[in-house]
Amino acid sequence: MPEITDLNNDMQTSAILDEQTSAPGDLPLPAIQARLKLQRGQFRHDNILVPVIPVPGQSIEIWATTGMDATLACATLFYTTDGRQPDTSAMTVAMERVHTDWDVQAGYLARWRAIIPGQPAHTLVRYRIGGWSSSMPDARSQTPDVWAQDGQGFWFRYTGDHAITTFGFTVDEPAPLFPTWAQEAVVYQIFLDRYRTSAPGGFTRDASQRAFHGGTLQGVREALPYLSELGVTCLWLSPIHPADTYDRYGATDFYAIDPRLGTSDDLKALTEQAHALGMRVLLDFVPSHLSMNHAAFRAAQQDQNAPSFDWFTFYEWPHRYRNFLEVVPALASFNTASQAARDYIINAALLWMHDYGIDGFRLDHAIGQSMDFWAAFRKATREVAPDVISIGEVTDTPDSIARYAGKLDGILDFPLATALRHTFALGDWTVQTFEHFLQAYEQFLSHGPGRVSFLDNHDMNRFLFLARNDRSRLKMAALCQFTLEAIPVVYYGTEIGMSQAADIDNMTDGGDAQARADMIWDQERWDHDLLAFYRALIWARSDYPVLRQGKRQMVHLDAARNTYAYVRTHTTGPEWMKGDVFAIFNVSKQQQGIPLAGASTSMSYLPLITSGEQPQVQVTADGIQVVLGAMSGALLVAQ
Structure with a gap:
């Protein structure tokens, strides 16, 4: 197994995973405290750049930290600007120990800084930071004693070869965070297996909650008139690849469409028809992990000389390997320090853009990849289509969220979703608490990535369930959501009053499948007043630019x-x-x-x-x- 802190005892790990996979989006307090405390013994670079998004010709400050138990005599930053992996042969900048801080969790922390010279527009800068315990004159010609590691997301738990030690950013011309079409968008999230089948009238049979229910791409095409009348301008499709489970978040082939959903012609027809109606199409994309039944992983398990062996991190080959949150062996995690793994993922994204007209990506479990990977992903996709967008599922603290600026175009706004749910669904926040949150949060993230708001999604209890099916609470929350700056997302069925029978934490009642029920197509069961309210909100968002800007x-x-x-x-x-x-x-x-x-x-x-x-x-x-x-x-x- 990798070197992981004592934080991961059974009780603490369970709490962390509950929070990370089901909202509210911030790491739970024990994980935050552990992340801070571990600085005492680590050489850390938590992707702190000044400025966060460098413009052409602007020098960039890179900050790193050493704790009391990780004393270094000197440190050097190694960087490349041609896409190569930075090593000791790369260009160098000396790190300067600037000052020392004190932290209640970690004690005394030394702050190191290096300044990378300004670079031309669209340059991808990749870098590593090496440290030495000795100050011998020739120390910098030797392999570092330690490489600074990423301390964000899930990665602060790892050390040594299992840590993230390569970082990256791109230099961009000053521009809005989102292209115009995205700034003006209202997004509709479709969970494909549960949205609409190809049969007349949608779903025609009951099925167990964990089974495939038969939703198809053709079914979505048939729903386009409804979606057009609703007024949404962007569709977010759940993963389309062949997979072992109905949610398809563990793909067996990133370059294929699950035959249960339809064919490549069906996807092309869907994107073309959506575009003709003025709708963009986002694809839910999963660069963090794949199915253990994927051919590349099977090959790596069978042969350590397989070309795909370094796509994965094996602790003890062949059966102990890094996987999703270290508790789901069925989902093997990618090692995107491997150039071949990185190419496999990014080239797949480019294929769906170029051949099928996909306009952007919702990126699952974005904390599972390095900033170096995201900088490369964003640069590669923008070179195919400058107005493509990348929106990450970033479940982390606000300070970490802010550092995704320039690496991703936007993030799914979990902190705002939490605030909206507490204020309007649960009612345990006063409006004063909510406004104080908004003032601080909006100011704090004013230089962060773009934000995409939601009230509920496929990993959370539906809003109406939390609100005890009180539609007046949903209406107030939606009105607030649509009058804030973040791009709004409507989770399928919310607009017609879909709720659920049991909490997603109740596994005997289906767990998260409760929030993923079949879309209701029998209009007699719709809440038409609520639907009209949503249509009015979408109309107002479109007709009054002041609500967006x-x-x-x-x-x-x-x-x-x-x-x-x-x-x-x-x-x-x-x-x-x-x-x-x-x-x-x-x-x-x-x-x-x-x-x-x-x-x-x-x-x-x-x-x-x-x-x-x-x-x-x-x-x-x-x-x-x-x-x-x-x-x-x-x-x-x-x-």
Whole structure:
């Protein structure tokens, strides 16, 4: 087995895996504490670059850390700009020990810095940081005593040859985080096996929760008129590759389509028809791991001289190997320090873009790969299509999330999903807690990657289940989601009121299959009021660019009454302008009057959308007040 810390006893590992695979997205506190404490004995580089996204010609600061039990005399950064793996023959920059900090978990920490000279646009810089315990004059001509390791994600647990020690970034021209089409997108997540079969009317038979239910690409094509009427502009398809399980997150061939889903012609027809309707298509892609029945892994298990042997990390060949979260042997993890493994993954992504018209990727378990890999993946895909997007499932702390800027275009916004669920579904956050979170979080990630928001997904309890099937809570949460900056995602069926019978933690009732039920196509079972509400939200997001691009400012907050409002505005001044949109919430069980600070009585305020009774807009001696019914929200536009 690899060298892994004592953190991984059975109880702690179980807690960590529960958090990492089912939301909220942050690592649990014991893992965070262990990550901090382990700095005491490690030479660490946690992908801290200044600036996070270097522009052409700009020098880049690279920071590393040594703890009290990992004392070094000197350190050197080795880097390449031609795509080669950096080693001791690469270009060098001396690391300077700049200062010492103290941390409550790790004690005294020495901070090291190197400055890489500015590089031309689109340069891929790869680097390693070597350290020596001796300060002999010729030390830098020798193999380092230790290489700085990545301490983020799942990787802080590993040391030595099993750690990530190669890092990377690209130099980009200044540009928005997302291309225009993505900034304007409303994404619809489709879990293919459970969305729609090719049979008339969708699903026609019951099946066990863990079985293949028969959803197809043709079924999605038949649903395109419904999706077009809903107004979504981007489809996120769950994995399409042949696999052993219905979710297809363990592929047996990255270059093929599961015959159960259809053919290559079906995928081409789907992307072409979606494009004709103004929809982009994202593919759920899994670069972290593959099925143990994949031919490359089987070959590596049978022969240590197999070409694919170094694609994987064997602790004791052939049966002890790195796998998904170290608890799922059926999913063997890639070792993308192997150039051949890296080529296999990236070339597959390029194939789906070039041959099938895929517009971007949702990247599963993004913390399972190095920043060096993601920089290379993003550069390669952008060279095929400059407006392609890469969105990572990054389940980590906000400081680590921020460091994905420039390596991925965006991240799935787990912290925001957590806040929305606590505030509107569970009701254990007040609106004050929520607003304080938003202010801090939005500022903290203002220089991070783009964000993609959601209320629920295939790994989480559905929102309505958490809200005890109270649709008023779902409507308020969706109204908030669609009026924040992050690109919104709608999980299939949420728009028609799909819920579930049991918690996903209850394995006797199917576990996460509870959140992956067959899409309901019998319209008599739809909540048509909720569907109309979602259509209105999507329309408003499209018709009012200020909801995507405007500045957000709180205009009302009353924690005692649990009422709250903010404006998305074109200005930074105290007076609002025509076209500004106000989002107003009454998360209480009685009607409330909500004053809007700064709203001018010389303008009118037109209700665009309401989740309950029609709001009453009143002019008072103090300005504008909006009367909202209990447990409801509304959008108003200034005119």
